[in-house]
Amino acid sequence: MHERHRGLTQAVAAAYEEAASVCLNRYHSSPVEVTLSDNGTEMAAELRWQIRKKVVLTVEQYQALLAELPYHIQVMVMIAMCLGLRISEIRALQWQDFDLKGRILTLTRSIVGRYVWNGGKTGASEDEVFLDSKLVSVLEDWRKRCVETPEAWLFANADTKRPVHGDAIQKDYLRPAGEKIGLQGVGWHSFRHT
Numbered sequence: 001m002h003e004r005h006r007g008l009t010q011a012v013a014a015a016y017e018e019a020a021s022v023c024l025n026r027y028h029s030s031p032v033e034v035t036l037s038d039n040g041t042e043m044a045a046e047l048r049w050q051i052r053k054k055v056v057l058t059v060e061q062y063q064a065l066l067a068e069l070p071y072h073i074q075v076m077v078m079i080a081m082c083l084g085l086r087i088s089e090i091r092a093l094q095w096q097d098f099d100l101k102g103r104i105l106t107l108t109r110s111i112v113g114r115y116v117w118n119g120g121k122t123g124a125s126e127d128e129v130f131l132d133s134k135l136v137s138v139l140e141d142w143r144k145r146c147v148e149t150p151e152a153w154l155f156a157n158a159d160t161k162r163p164v165h166g167d168a169i170q171k172d173y174l175r176p177a178g179e180k181i182g183l184q185g186v187g188w189h190s191f192r193h194t
Contacts, residue, residue, distance in 0.1 A: 054190075054193050055178070055183060055184075055185050055186050055187070055190040055193065056190070056193045056194050057183070057186075057190060057191075057194045061181060061183060062081060062194065064181040065077070065174075065177050065178060065181060065183075065186065066078075068176075068177035068180050068181065069173055069174075069177050070173070071145070072142075072145075072146070072155065073169060073173050073174075075138060075139075075142045075154075075155075076090055076155055076169070077174075077191065078135060078138055079093075079135070080188060080191035080192070081191045081194060082131075082132060082135050083105070083129050083131075083135075084191070084192050085107075085129075086110065086188070086192070087166035087170075087188040088110040088111055088112050088166070089107055089109075089110050090154075090155065090166070091110075091111040091155060091163040091164065091165075091166055092109040092110045092111040092116060092117075092163065093105075093153070093154040093155070094151060094152045094153055094154065095143065095152040095154065096152060098131075098139065100131075100136050100139060100140060103130060103131040103132075103133065103136055104128050104129070104130060104131065105128070105129045105130075105131055106127075106128050106129075107127055107128075107129060111163055114162075142154070147161065149161040149162075166188055170187050170188055174186050174187055174188070175187065178190075
């Protein structure tokens, strides 16, 4: 056991460091080192990290990124970019949420992990969003091509008929496509910053 962990069992110290590292590494680009120190009476976590730089795309970078992606992911990215939706909201979209003739999307749910939640992350997330006519055209085309499911999910896995996983798409498609055009760290949140 590290000298800094005096007073804690090895299991508690290791569990604390692992939990802190996991939580912090989700939000920072380089690994976070977490150690416990004992200043006599108080335990404190020493954290060192390099804050991830926000990726903000130019119009040219956005267009180049789209060109590197399969069509179904292009549609997801267009929705994220045009509407500023979170991936949890995009995954939860169903065709019943859209009034394509009236050009309105009503946000009513989000998906976190494998759980569907009624309502969004914030009160502002539960709202009507007006759609651009070009995005409506893309959605009308996508409706003809998408995987049909009993729940009418916009973006479902062909095998499971359940919503796709945003983390897997980010890892397998968005990041590699970004790197191919010279951008590091492109992810779903990049489209909310752009």
